Amino acid sequence: MNGVHDMGGMDGFGKVEPEPNEPMFHTKWEARVLAMVRAMGAAGAFNIDASRFYREALPPHVYLASSYYKKWLLGLEALLIDKGYIAAGEIAAGHAREPAKSLKRGKFTVSDVERVMVRGKFGRAAPAPAKFKPGDRVRARNIHPATHTRLPRYVRGHAGVVERDHGCHVFPDSAATGSGENPQWLYTVVFDGAELWGPDADPAVKISIDAFEPYLEAA
Amino acid sequence: MLKAMTGRDHDHHHDHDHSELSETELRVRALETILTEKGYVEPAALDAIIQAYETKIGPHNGAQVVAKAWSDPAFKQALLDDATKAVSKLGHVSRVGDHLVAVENTPRRHNMVVCTLCSCYPWEMLGLPPVWYKAAPYRSRAVKDPRGVLADFGVSLPKETEIRVWDSTAETRFLVLPMRPEGTEGWSEQQLAELVTRDSMIGTGFPKTPGAPS
Numbered sequence: 502m503n504g505v506h507d508m509g510g511m512d513g514f515g516k517v518e519p520e521p522n523e524p525m526f527h528t529k530w531e532a533r534v535l536a537m538v539r540a541m542g543a544a545g546a547f548n549i550d551a552s553r554f555y556r557e558a559l560p561p562h563v564y565l566a567s568s569y570y571k572k573w574l575l576g577l578e579a580l581l582i583d584k585g586y587i588a589a590g591e592i593a594a595g596h597a598r599e600p601a602k603s604l605k606r607g608k609f610t611v612s613d614v615e616r617v618m619v620r621g622k623f624g625r626a627a628p629a630p631a632k633f634k635p636g637d638r639v640r641a642r643n644i645h646p647a648t649h650t651r652l653p654r655y656v657r658g659h660a661g662v663v664e665r666d667h668g669c670h671v672f673p674d675s676a677a678t679g680s681g682e683n684p685q686w687l688y689t690v691v692f693d694g695a696e697l698w699g700p701d702a703d704p705a706v707k708i709s710i711d712a713f714e715p716y717l718e719a720a
Numbered sequence: 721m722l723k724a725m726t727g728r729d730h731d732h733h734h735d736h737d738h739s740e741l742s743e744t745e746l747r748v749r750a751l752e753t754i755l756t757e758k759g760y761v762e763p764a765a766l767d768a769i770i771q772a773y774e775t776k777i778g779p780h781n782g783a784q785v786v787a788k789a790w791s792d793p794a795f796k797q798a799l800l801d802d803a804t805k806a807v808s809k810l811g812h813v814s815r816v817g818d819h820l821v822a823v824e825n826t827p828r829r830h831n832m833v834v835c836t837l838c839s840c841y842p843w844e845m846l847g848l849p850p851v852w853y854k855a856a857p858y859r860s861r862a863v864k865d866p867r868g869v870l871a872d873f874g875v876s877l878p879k880e881t882e883i884r885v886w887d888s889t890a891e892t893r894f895l896v897l898p899m900r901p902e903g904t905e906g907w908s909e910q911q912l913a914e915l916v917t918r919d920s921m922i923g924t925g926f927p928k929t930p931g932a933p934s
Contacts, residue, residue: 506837509862509887511856514860518852520851532773533752535773536766539769569839569851569855571744574748586760587755592754596753597754597758609762614765614769618769619844621817652889653836670819689886689892703865703883707885708887711890
């Protein structure tokens, strides 16, 4: 979706402000939110692509005005309500009022913790040969999916070169909407700064994205 | 509700409306209560996740990998060929997910990592990302004006040095292998690891210089 989360190339957000000696969490609730998202994902309530999609789908003014973990909280609530794990009335009441829905991998317990401390595996067997190989010129397609996608707007319609082939991976555009893993080839595609930002761009800058094959066409 | 966007867009206790903070806190507690009452999660398991993030992961993991690559040419090559495999074989470093990619800085090329769409970050190697990495100023400008972003960090590079920005748009994760500082000949891996900063592995900084105050 063409949301405000797709920030690459936007102006007006000001300087980057590193915080000296930044703590891992700024409040205790931030840590609880992170843990709940990890636990419910690991228990099988949703996949990582759905959780990203629900954060992106927050109203633009809410997305921009909310802290990082506030977005995680709002996205988690919306996702759990939509998937039927909790009800909006329960959040208002602060207590469970309806029967639980069974989780794909069951209750998340202490013995599951080690599992969430390693990122998931996203590589899959190839359903078809790769269309592109390193060195090929490709163009990011001018597409505007209304749901989750990992093709940022700033590269759409622009030509680049395939630099690396990462094999086949779960396709986020499908996984986010519960339409299956639909594995696709994944490539690092590199673009010249001027191709993306015009003739005034810094000539020494190159930008790459990791692009799934359906995002690309031969150029 | 709507407030100005700043680089520090977190609910910080001293720059944030207290009533909203309390409201968020209550809401988080309510959700945890519901998830617990429904039998979805054990609160002790949430505690354990937080403790694992606080104690097991952090930039010390990445620093050990970088120091090893500076000391051992065969390991460096293995790291650049397949970082997940190379780091997994080390054993003493935190477990690492698939598709970790190490990218090498050279006198001709400087690498810098961003996630314009969200907050993808090699957290097994570097810990949880800092607020600035997840905030709009960095995510918006890193791909369009990386030199300007580096200036915000006090970093400048010769204008002919290629700046390569890696936008983490998939489940690949990028770790920058910075250049080994001069004056460190004969240093042990442990000494070298002390010089490796988090930002040098994101590409928004350099390693510390030997002898300079930290």
